[in-house]
Amino acid sequence: MSSRDLVIGIVFLSQTIVGVLGNFSLLYHYVFLYFIGCKLRNTDLILKHLIVANSLVLFSRGVPLMMATLGWKQFPSDFGCKLLFYVHRVGRGVSIGSTCLLSIFQAITISPRNSRWAELKAKAPKYISLSMSLCWLLFMLVNIPIPMYVTSKWRNDTIKKIKNFGYCFAVSNNITVSLFAAWLSFPDALCLGLMLCASSSMLSILYRHKQRVRHIHRTNLSPRSSPEFRATKIILLLVSTFVSFYALSSICQVYITLLKNPSWLLMKLAPVFTVCFPTISPFVLMRRDSSVSRHLTTWVRKMKSLNLLISI
Template sequence: MASRDLVIGVIFLTQTVVGILGNFSLLYYYIFLSFTGCRLRPTDLIVKHLVAANSLSLLCKGVPQMMAAFGWNNFPGDFGCKLLFYLHRIGRGVSIGSTCLLSAFQAITISPQNARGTKLKRKALKYIDFSIFLCWTVYMLVNIICPIHVTGKRNNVSISMRKDLQYCSGTTNNKITQLLHAALLSFPDVLCLGIMVWASGHMVFILHRHRQRVQHIHSTNVSPRSSPESRATQSILVLVSTFVCFYSLSSICQVFMALFDNPSWLLVNVSALISGCFPTACPFVLMNCNSCVSRFYLPWLRNTTSTKVITNA
C-alpha cells in the first residue's frame, strides 16, 4: 500500500467517524428529549431528516472511499456500486433540500407579526411534513438515472469507456448526454440554492431592521442577550453559509470530474472529501450556533427542578 493511500484512508476514516458521531449525537438529543416530554419546535423535524440525510451520505461515500484507499477496491460489486451511488445522491440531495426548507421556514417564522404574516406562518407549519416527504420523493426519482452510469470494477465494460472512481467505475457517454443528465440532476439543487439565498437575504434584512429598532430603546431593563428567534436565525445563516461554501467547492470538483474521461487520483479523492465536509460539519454548526444541547436540556432541567421543589415543599 502506498503512503498516499494510507494517508487518504486515515483522512476518510476520521471524517466519516467524526461526522457519524456528530450526527448521531444530535439525533440522540432529539430522541432523548422526545421521551422526556419536552416540546420541540416544528422546524426540529426538518433537522432530524437533515441528520438522517447527512448520515446516509457519509456512510455511502466515506466508507467505500476509505476501504478503497486501504486496498479493498473490488468489494462492492456491480449492484453494490449502483446502490451506494444512488443512496449517496439521495442523501446529498435531501441534505440540500432540508437545509433549504430549514432556511425558508425560519425566514417565515421571523417575519413581522401582522395579520398576513401570522396567516402565512400557520399555513407553513401545516406543510412541514409534506415538504419533507416531497423532498425525499423528488431526489429519489431524479437520481434514478444515476446508477445507469456506474458499474463495478469487474464489470465487462470496455476500458476506453470506463472512468476510474476508485472503488467503482463510471461509464463515459457523449458530451450532449452528459450535459442533459447533469442539467436534470442539478436543477433541484439550483432551485434549493436560490430559495436559500432569498431566505438568507430576507432574514438578514429583518435582523438588521430589528437591531436598528432596539438601538433606540435606552433602558437598563433590556437584556443584552438576543432573542431566541435571533439566535436561531443566526445559526441558520451560519449553516447556510457553510453549505454554500462547501457546495460551491464540490460543484467545481464535479465539473472537472465530468470534463475529464480519466480524472486523476487526487481529483477523485479531493472531490469525495469535499462532498463529505458539509455532512460532517453540519451537526457541530447546529449544536454550537443554535446551542442545541443547552436549549434541549434547559426545559427538562427546569421541569425536574420544579418537580423537586414541589416534592420537597
C-alpha cells in the same frame, strides 16, 4: 499503500467517525426530548430529516471511500455499487432540500407581522411534514437513472468515458453526460436559489431588527437576542457552510466530468468536500440547540419533585 493514500484514508476515516458521532448525538438529543415530553420547535422535524440524510451520505460515500483508500480489497458487487451511488445521491439531495426548507421556514418564522410572509406564519408549520415527504420523493425520482451509469467492473470502452471512484466506476458517453448533469443539477440549483433568497430575507430582517434595538445597546445593559433570532443566526451559519462546501464540491465535479484524465488529487478532493457538510453540520446545529441543558435541568427538577412527593 502510498503515503498520500494513507493520508486521504485517514481524512475519510476522521470525517466518517466525527460525522457519525455528531449526527447520532443530535438525533439522540431529539429522541431524549421527545421521551421526557418537551415540546419541540416546528423546524425540528426538518432537522431530523437532515440528520438522516447526512448519515446516508456518510455511510454511502465516506465509508466506501475510506475502505478503498486504506487498501480494502473486497469491493462491492455491481448491485452494491448502484445502490451506494443511488443512496448517496438521494441523501445528498435531501440534505440540500432540508437545508433549503429550514432556511425558508425560519425566514417565515421571524418575518414581521406587516410583511408578505405574515399570512404564512400560521399555515407554514402544517406543511412541514408534507414538504419533507415531497423532498424525499423528488430526489428519489430524479436519481432513478443513476444505477444505469454505475458499475463495479472496469470496461475497456473507447466510446464511453470511464471514471474510477476507487471502489466503483461511472460510465457515460459524450452525448448523454451533459443532459444527465443538467437533469441532476436542476433541483439542486432550484433549492440553492431558494436558500439564498431566504437567507437574504433573514439577513435583511436581522439588520432591521438591529437598527430598531440600537438605542438599547447604547445603555449599559447587555440584552440578549430572542431565541428566534439566535436560531436564525445559526441557520445562516449552517446555510453559509453548506453553500461553501457545495460550491467547492461542484467545481471539482465539473472538472472531473470535463477532463478526460482528472488528477488523483482532484478525484480525492471532490468526495472530501462532499462529506464535509454532513460532518460539520450537526456541530453547528448543536449551538442552536443550547436548550438541551435547560430541558435536562427541568426534567431532573421534575423527577426530584416527584420523588419528594412519593416519599412524603
